Amino acid sequence: MGAQEIIVGIGGLVVHHNPIILTCLGLGSCVGVALYDKENHIGGLAHVMLPESKEYTGIRDDKNSIEKLNRYADVAIPTMIKDMVNIGAKKNNIRSKIVGGAQMFIQINDEFAIGKRNVITVKKILEENNIPIDAEETGGSKGRSMKFDTSNQEITVKSIHDEKII
Amino acid sequence: MKMEKLLNLNDMEKDALKEIGNVGTGNAATALSKLLNKHIEIIIPETKFVPITKFAKEFGGAENVVVSTYLQLLGDLSGETLFIFPVKSAEKIVDLMMGQPIGTSKIIDEMSQSAFKEMSNIFTGAYLNSMADFLEIKILPSVPHITTDMVQSIMDFILAKVSNHSDDVLSIKTSINIKDIEIEGFFIMIFDIASMNKVLGLLKKMYGLS
Numbered sequence: 001m002g003a004q005e006i007i008v009g010i011g012g013l014v015v016h017h018n019p020i021i022l023t024c025l026g027l028g029s030c031v032g033v034a035l036y037d038k039e040n041h042i043g044g045l046a047h048v049m050l051p052e053s054k055e056y057t058g059i060r061d062d063k064n065s066i067e068k069l070n071r072y073a074d075v076a077i078p079t080m081i082k083d084m085v086n087i088g089a090k091k092n093n094i095r096s097k098i099v100g101g102a103q104m105f106i107q108i109n110d111e112f113a114i115g116k117r118n119v120i121t122v123k124k125i126l127e128e129n130n131i132p133i134d135a136e137e138t139g140g141s142k143g144r145s146m147k148f149d150t151s152n153q154e155i156t157v158k159s160i161h162d163e164k165i166i
Numbered sequence: 167m168k169m170e171k172l173l174n175l176n177d178m179e180k181d182a183l184k185e186i187g188n189v190g191t192g193n194a195a196t197a198l199s200k201l202l203n204k205h206i207e208i209i210i211p212e213t214k215f216v217p218i219t220k221f222a223k224e225f226g227g228a229e230n231v232v233v234s235t236y237l238q239l240l241g242d243l244s245g246e247t248l249f250i251f252p253v254k255s256a257e258k259i260v261d262l263m264m265g266q267p268i269g270t271s272k273i274i275d276e277m278s279q280s281a282f283k284e285m286s287n288i289f290t291g292a293y294l295n296s297m298a299d300f301l302e303i304k305i306l307p308s309v310p311h312i313t314t315d316m317v318q319s320i321m322d323f324i325l326a327k328v329s330n331h332s333d334d335v336l337s338i339k340t341s342i343n344i345k346d347i348e349i350e351g352f353f354i355m356i357f358d359i360a361s362m363n364k365v366l367g368l369l370k371k372m373y374g375l376s
Contacts, residue, residue, distance in 0.1 A: 009219045010218060010219055010318070010322065011218065012219070025229050025316070026229055026316035027322070028321070028322040029322050030319075049329055057330060058330070058333075063333075071329050104313050104319060104323065114323045114327070115323065142315060143315040143319025143320065145229060160231055160316065
């Protein structure tokens with residue numbers, strides 16, 4: 001039997017011991033950030049919507065305090081690292097793969113350019129944390145679903161046209 | 167803060183927002199009915215808050231493959247509109263527009279895409295015109311953009327914008343149905359906060375609620 005699967009919803013993040021399948025469905029401009037520590041058999045996945053939490057202009061209450069805004073790359077990635085270390089990962093072992101950051105309506109001259117900005121910021125934050133990127137499937141104009149098998153660190157990336165493993 | 171007020175929209179304010187949906191849909195349904203030469207059934211627009219995490223569920227779930235046209239709203243109000251149709255329904259609309267037997271067109275054709283965009287233009291134009299007349303403001307739709315993909319991937323850039331200031335998305339959602347040939351789809355409109363407050367202000371003044 002295959003491993004249990006957890007769907008990581010938009011703006012959410014999950015860390016878990018192997019074996020587990022962590023899944024993001026229908027990534028457009030959003031970016032799925034997969035982290036793993038092979039040696040300690042721990043993986044994590046964040047479904048990032050936006051680059052930086054300083055852009056947030058909503059209400060900040062207990063539920064929406066900055067450190068809980070996992071929809072932002074600059075909050076989600078450090079939180080995921082901390083959560084992984086809390087359940088036994090070593091920060092120096094952590095590596096990554098990233099998927100998503102498309103622009104779905106290519107014709108738009110969109111100042112917001114959210115997909116592109118998400119990818120750039122995710123990469124910047126990974127670099128700041130000395131986390132290498134082993135593979136990526138980003139940009140373009142197609143939606144993607146990803147299934148991250150933490151036991152072999154393989155990610156199946158599926159669009160409506162094709163499927164590949166990174 | 168303005169946002170707080172918006173999140174605690176009272177019944178009267180919700181009804182007022184529904185009203186602008188009603189004003190638009192009547193006119194848009196007539197225009198679409200003329201274009202397709204079919205009776206269009208429109209379900210009264212729903213104005214409600216939905217958690218961003220649950221929004222794709224309203225349209226068949228994250229991976230549901232749909233044809234979608236996106237138009238940006240500019241002018242006195244800013245916001246976005248999306249048409250969301252299952253692929254089969256979109257193709258039937260194109261067949262009706264081109265006067266060909268149902269089942270002929272494929273939405274991947276450039277010709278079919280232009281026809282579908284044209285439909286979106288006509289519907290949105292009629293919708294916004296009556297809304298703008300009613301509110302005595304100017305609203306300009308951008309040119310339409312089209313894609314076919316998973317519904318969550320199509321709308322996540324709009325949800326991202328909304329989530330920069332809220333956990334919930336407030337949309338005005340209209341269901342479009344043509345019963346005898348089983349076409350179903352949605353037209354949704356999402357305003358930014360400033361525009362939503364502007365609309366509420368205008369409506370309140372109009373109804374003497376303030």
